[in-house]
Amino acid sequence: MQRITAETDAPLFDIAATRRIEHVAAAALPPHTLMQRAGRAVARLAMALATDARTVWIACGPGNNGGDGFEAAAQLQRHGFHPVVTHAGDTERLPADARASFERARAEGVTFADSPPTVCDLAIDALLGIGARRPPGGAMAEWLARMHTSAAPLLSVDLPSGLNADTGTWGGPSLAAPTDRRFCLTLLTRKPGLFTAQGRDAAGEVWFDDLGCTAGDEAPAARLNERPEDRSRAHASHKGSYGDVAVVGGAPGMAGAALLAASAALHAGAGRVYVAPLDETAVMLDMRHPELMFRRPDALEMAQLSVVCGCGGDDAVRAVLPRVLSTAGALVLDADALNAIARDASLQTLLRQRAARGRRTVLTPHPLEAARLLGVDTTQVQADRLQAAAALADRFACTVVLKGSGTVIASPGETPRINFGSNARLATAGTGDVLAGMVGAGLAAGSTAHAAARAAVWRHGDRADRWPADQALTAGALARGTPVR
Ligand SMILES: NC(=O)C1=CN([C@@H]2O[C@H](COP(=O)(O)OP(=O)(O)OC[C@H]3O[C@@H](n4cnc5c(N)ncnc54)[C@H](OP(=O)(O)O)[C@@H]3O)[C@@H](O)[C@H]2O)[C@@H](O)CC1
Numbered sequence: 307m308q309r310i311t312a313e314t315d316a317p318l319f320d321i322a323a324t325r326r327i328e329h330v331a332a333a334a335l336p337p338h339t340l341m342q343r344a345g346r347a348v349a350r351l352a353m354a355l356a357t358d359a360r361t362v363w364i365a366c367g368p369g370n371n372g373g374d375g376f377e378a379a380a381q382l383q384r385h386g387f388h389p390v391v392t393h394a395g396d397t398e399r400l401p402a403d404a405r406a407s408f409e410r411a412r413a414e415g416v417t418f419a420d421s422p423p424t425v426c427d428l429a430i431d432a433l434l435g436i437g438a439r440r441p442p443g444g445a446m447a448e449w450l451a452r453m454h455t456s457a458a459p460l461l462s463v464d465l466p467s468g469l470n471a472d473t474g475t476w477g478g479p480s481l482a483a484p485t486d487r488r489f490c491l492t493l494l495t496r497k498p499g500l501f502t503a504q505g506r507d508a509a510g511e512v513w514f515d516d517l518g519c520t521a522g523d524e525a526p527a528a529r530l531n532e533r534p535e536d537r538s539r540a541h542a543s544h545k546g547s548y549g550d551v552a553v554v555g556g557a558p559g560m561a562g563a564a565l566l567a568a569s570a571a572l573h574a575g576a577g578r579v580y581v582a583p584l585d586e587t588a589v590m591l592d593m594r595h596p597e598l599m600f601r602r603p604d605a606l607e608m609a610q611l612s613v614v615c616g617c618g619g620d621d622a623v624r625a626v627l628p629r630v631l632s633t634a635g636a637l638v639l640d641a642d643a644l645n646a647i648a649r650d651a652s653l654q655t656l657l658r659q660r661a662a663r664g665r666r667t668v669l670t671p672h673p674l675e676a677a678r679l680l681g682v683d684t685t686q687v688q689a690d691r692l693q694a695a696a697a698l699a700d701r702f703a704c705t706v707v708l709k710g711s712g713t714v715i716a717s718p719g720e721t722p723r724i725n726f727g728s729n730a731r732l733a734t735a736g737t738g739d740v741l742a743g744m745v746g747a748g749l750a751a752g753s754t755a756h757a758a759a760r761a762a763v764w765r766h767g768d769r770a771d772r773w774p775a776d777q778a779l780t781a782g783a784l785a786r787g788t789p790v791r
């Protein structure tokens with residue numbers, strides 16, 4: 307059994323692949339083996355999470371997820387706990403494995419009740435797993451609401467009932483309560499929906515047990531984004547070895563966005579960083595960052611540069627985009643640059659042509675920017691973040707970083723990544739500009755677009771995760787990588 311953290315490098319399998327893996331594994335084992343292993347794993351984690359627990363409420367559903375719950379109940383009873391099972395479903399219609407586990411729970415003397423115990427020390431959600439086909443209703447919905455708001459810790463079996471294992475969309479009760487009492491033990495495979503969209507909030511801390519099975523040669527739908535390699539520097543290197551970044555942005559009234567991206571690129575190790583403001587009246591100096599060099603956009607030798615374009619670009623960015631798209635050696639497109647491209651087919655053509663010329667490009671849209679580029683609405687993007695990121699990567703033949711909880715990194719021909727580390731303290735203005743600058747530094751150092759995006763997203767999230775709880779996380783401090791001013 308393994309706890310998932312930002313350090314975990316692991317494949318994620320969707321429901322269809324998980325079914326195939328389960329089928330192959332079950333065929334090679336005596337009947338009921340997998341469910342017994344699943345129940346034992348659930349009971350083991352339950353006992354570890356709530357060592358002093360006595361009463362454990364286990365809500366079981368009509369399918370094999372419920373079967374895991376019955377099996378866990380039998381195990382807990384055997385270990386001297388007091389499990390109380392409520393069952394949403396008809397015991398006569400249980401699938402064979404779940405039926406066998408139901409009988410084992412009964413034989414162990416587990417208490418079955420029509421309604422949940424008034425108090426419990428731990429709740430276990432074994433209502434629905436990968437067979438969920440619609441949002442839970444009736445007693446299931448009532449019990450889920452109770453489990454998610456109760457003071458007792460909640461352990462979800464395989465996935466939180468109501469969560470779509472493929473997409474992370476949530477059909478369960480409000481998730482307003484804090485997540486630090488939520489746990490999930492996912493079985494056989496790790497599912498992408500646990501790590502993006504509402505998945506992180508619904509699941510809380512995620513544990514994984516492979517039930518002694520392997521995934522064989524199934525292709526994963528995605529992988530968790532793992533820690534990038536340390537950037538050691540050869541002694542015999544110089545600033546030219548780490549490349550030049552130019553930030554093109556900062557229209558009137560929005561200078562800060564460009565400076566944030568530039569500061570982030572500088573602190574991420576770029577050799578030289580230029581700022582090209584889209585405001586003719588801009589002051590060509592940043593006293594806090596005297597390392598930055600200021601140029602007019604038309605004075606930049608684009609082909610030699612990793613250009614970060616769009617941060618605070620407003621409408622002014624439209625005018626520079628044809629030249630940026632045609633000539634930038636490597637390119638990060640963010641914010642208003644993405645909005646301008648979404649509105650203009652000729653810019654979209656220039657963007658697509660970059661790949662054919664071997665030019666590296668990364669788009670860093672948040673869900674609304676992604677929706678504009680795809681010509682859909684934000685709800686449709688959020689309904690399947692992996693699919694939306696992959697569709698954009700294919701459409702524009704470049705790397706796409708779809709931001710938000712569980713940031714997705716997709717590139718043509720690569721397995722998409724979902725970033726685990728990071729948290730909602732990043733939900734503050736300017737942190738996206740910081741990310742764009744960090745990606746720019748990676749491109750300048752010579753990384754592929756996919757690798758630069760993955761590394762920057764990981765480090766950006768890691769900074770947020772390590773940020774001291776008593777220090778404000780602002781974009782400016784995030785760019786410098788330290789809360790100390
Ligand atoms: N078999 C094995 O060896 C192993 C299985 N494993 C475990 O099995 C789980 C998958 O089991 P599963 O396929 O039976 O699906 P499951 O998630 O229990 O739900 C299906 C049932 O729910 C019903 N239903 C669906 N939506 C509903 C709703 N909203 N409200 C109410 N009912 C709803 C649906 O009915 P229907 O939609 O057909 O009306 C059907 O009756 C997996 O996640 C893992 O925990 C592991 O232990 C590994 C070994």
Ligand SMILES: Nc1ncnc2c1ncn2[C@@H]1O[C@H](COP(=O)(O)OP(=O)(O)O)[C@@H](O)[C@H]1O
Nearest residue numbers: 672709710711729730732733735736737738739
């Ligand atoms: N709830 C969240 N959990 C994790 N990361 C988040 C969350 N909210 C925002 N972020 C991250 O913060 C950054 C915000 O970027 P963006 O929306 O472009 O903001 P801005 O335009 O103000 O810079 C992105 O990297 C995004 O992934």
Ligand SMILES: [K+]
Nearest residue numbers: 431434465467
């Ligand atoms: K469940």
